[in-house]
Amino acid sequence: MASAAANRARLIAASATVSLLSTWLFVQFSAPGGFNTLDGLRVALVAISTFWLSWGALLGIAGLFYRPKNSAPLPLSPPVGRxxxxxxxxxxxxxxxxxxxxxxxxxxxxxxxxxxxxxxxxxxxxxxxxxxxxxxxxxxxxxxxxxxxxxxxxxxxxxxxxxxxxxxxxxxxxxxxxxxxxxxxxxxxxxxxxxxxxxxxxxxxxxxxxxxxxxxxxxxxxxxxxxxxxxxxxxxxxxxxxxxxxxxxxxxxxxxxxxxxxxxxxxxxxxxxxxGKPPFGGQxxxxxxxxxxxxxxxxxxxxxxxxxxxxxxxxxxxIIEYAKRDRRWCQGNLQHARLLTAPGLHWWNRFTFLQGIMAYLGSPIWLAFLAASILSVGMPRTSYITFSQQVASNIAAWSLVGLITSLLVLPKFLIVISSALNGTNRKFGGMRAVLASAGTEIVFSSLIAPITLLMQTRSVFQVLFGIDGGWPATSRNERSLTLKQAWEASYWIVMIGAVVLAVTLAIAPNLFLWLLPVIVPMALAPMLIAYSSMVSDGRDGLLLMTAEEYNVVPTIDARDRVRSHWQSA
Known part of the structure; x- marks a missing residue:
């Protein structure tokens, strides 16, 4: 097996290659009409975002080739240490x-x-x-x-x-x-x-x-x-x-x-x-x-x-409880910017800090790209576009969309195929149940992506403007939300969606269809948040069932029996 250093170098090189390809496709898409002042910014944003997007995708694909270290199973005997x-x-x-x-x-x-x-x-x-x-x-x-x-x-x-x-x-x-x-x-x-x-x-x-x-x-x-x-x-x-x-x-x-x-x-x-003071200082x-x-x-x-x-x-x-927890992680990860130059750390640990930072900066970067794209369409171009150039531009655009979609979906698709070959899917109810569950997860994740993007962007700006989110207690019993509660938590997302729609129709109407997958979830944010918080038992349709639900796990069963006994007492 190759060393960890070699695997790191390969993954970084592969991510950089995908980033360069994405950037080249974007340039081919934008170039025919000539570049305006915003296009340089858009190119940089595409390069940065697709590097980290491909990094996450390739990490999942690399996991398919993982081979555990050769070590004999250890017997269930008393450990030496307490x-x-x-x-x-x-x-x-x-x-x-x-x-x-x-x-x-x-x-x-x-x-x-x-x-x-x-x-x-x-x-x-x-x-x-x-x-x-x-x-x-x-x-x-x-x-x-x-x-x-x-x-x-x-x-x-x-x-x-x-x-x-x-x-x-x-x-x-x-x-x-x-x-x-x-x-x-x-x-x-x-x-x-x-x-x-x-x-x-x-x-x-x-x-x-x-x-x-x-x-x-x-x-x-x-x-x-x-x-x-x-x-x-x-x-x-x-x-x-x-x-x-x-x-x-x-x-x-x-x-x-x-x-x-x-x-x-x-x-x-x-x-x-x-x-200094929180959010960047303190604990x-x-x-x-x-x-x-x-x-x-x-x-x-x-x-x-x-x-x-x-x-x-x-x-x-x-989604609201998820966003509260994510807000704390966002502040904690952005704090790590102050530790990137800490003495004596391995470079890989510094890279891990950077990876955690970019996990949150990626959302405002995508939002900035979206805003720059809308504004860029309304700016004058320096040259006339011929029919052949328009065709080439469209091909490049669709190729870029296909590449980004592949980065989001391909790792999960390969995991499904690999799990079918090694028998893992049987633990999850078989291939049909897995395909239904994986498809549902991909569709729903795509629907709420604009919502979580805006929530993360808000968290980033709160930290950058010095707002300390603290460490609130986790509300583990918070489940179903009413539509009113969902509206109170997400009305600002609906308003942003309305502004994006109005600006797009005013200065870049040809982007309207492209932006529908972003605008529609924003408009439906309260309904998506409320609906997804409803109690749902997948056993009826075998949807989203896990291996632990198909097969009794003794420890989980013991926990349930103790809890039931105590609650009844």
Whole structure:
């Protein structure tokens, strides 16, 4: 297998080639009438956006060629090191959180391997009512579990540093008692076999500082939630394999569902407080990428293994909750601009920071290209266009549209074909069910793309203009939205769509049909947001079903039984 450095070089070269081809096609499309003052800007925007678009697409395609490292399977035997399963919580539903811990604990007891694992709940809850519930349900958890004495609850009176500060405080106070820590989110769930495997993998490689799993989303009930759940369950492992292929030992950390070596994390991952005020100063919000870079700088391996099963989380159930979470990630990723020149970091970690930044700058770049294109049509051209030049221009335009569409759809299509060949589709209900689900996901993702583009653009401008989004508590129970709620959250998108339509008809009517796929979703934003938040059970039509829904997963089933029992009590 080629080295990670060679794979990185190939991927960068391939993305640059696609970017150059896209730019050349755009120039051929624009050139016949002569260039005006906006065309140079449009060329630059096309080059930048298609590079990063092709980067994401090629990452997924590269994952199809991933081959896991040759390593013998590790037996389910007690790990050498003691492990803390750390669960930071902040105004969460205690029944939901502690029922997950109860299911994981029961699984470890069933395997007879609980002695090396403690569950540590780190509460930053600031609601007195929820705090009282946490104490009540934790007492029930600790008293009813087989492995008594392996549960700890600690609540901070001051939420300093938020989640990363909470974990850091635990490591400073109690980290020396443990060799490893599995860091979870409040909605995370892991099978006991996975917990043991992670610790055994750390035992087997003393240079491994962090091992990240690829969690699958479970428990979605709304149409939007099921779209996200299907995509994560069906596509994510392939894209993560592409990440593993090029990042190797300088891999990612996503902040949860991962195991860290306690000494490595404690010695190297103390986060600085950035100078100045938020949003660019203050606490680092997207701490996970920074912690991974600091471990790599100190010589520790940071790896992601897409082939580890039994790692789960829950996702947002509507577009508004998704946008709230995305707003925090946007601010955190843009903060990384200040860390690009931090001393001692590997160049690949700097590139990862840049990749995260461009994940959000890509939206305003596309919006700027759209605006420049509308305005450019209304500006005078310097030469007369012949019929043959017009034909060539149209061919170039449609070729560019086809190329961009391919970048968006081709990786998913290839994953469907590959999954059919290796038998994965059978776990998702067979080829017919997969095609229906994948087609639904692609169509709906295309429909809401203009909506999410505007939401991300707003987030970017809020950060650039100094508006701090903070770290709001996650509303995991927020599901269905009324049309009124959707309108209140998205009326500004409808207004922007109306302005784009009016300006297009006034100065660039020949672009009207081209812009319909953008304008129509903007106009329908409240309806799309409200409809997609409706509770939707795909079992009737076998639509958007995942492998975890077709086959009973013992840990998920145990969590459901505990939660049902507690809620009835």
């Amino acid at each position: 492990c803390a399963v750390v669960v930071p919580i902040y105004n969460e539903d205690p029944v939901a959180t502690f029922s997950r811990i109860a299911a994981m604990s029961a699984g470890l007891s069933r395997l007879g391997l609980h002695d090396q694992f403690d569950f540590v709940v780190l509460s930053d809850t600031n609601s007195p009512e929820i705090t009282a519930e946490e104490i009540e349900w934790f007492d029930r958890l600790a008293s009813q579990a087989e492995a008594r004495g392996h549960f700890f609850y600690r609540r901070r009176s001051e939420n300093i540093g938020r989640k990363s500060g909470n974990v850091e405080d635990f490591i400073r106070r109690s980290g020396a008692a443990y060799t490893y820590a599995v860091i979870l989110d409040a909605d995370s769930l892991m099978s006991p076999e996975t917990l043991v495997l992670l610790a055994r993998r750390m035992d087997a490689d003393p240079t491994l500082g962090l091992l990240q799993t690829v969690p699958k989303i479970i428990g979605a009930r709304t149409f939007f939630g099921r779209i996200i759940q299907f995509g994560a369950s069906y596509y994510s492992s392939t894209f993560a394999r592409g990440t593993a292929l090029i990042q190797d030992a300088q891999g990612p950390f996503w902040g949860h569902n991962a195991i860290v070596r306690m000494t490595a994390f404690a010695d190297n991952c103390g986060l600085p407080r950035l100078s 680092i919000l997207s701490h996970d990428y920074v912690e991974a870079a600091l471990l790599s700088r100190a010589g520790w391996k940071v790896e992601v293994d897409p082939d580890i099963d039994g790692s789960f989380e829950e996702g947002p159930e509507n």
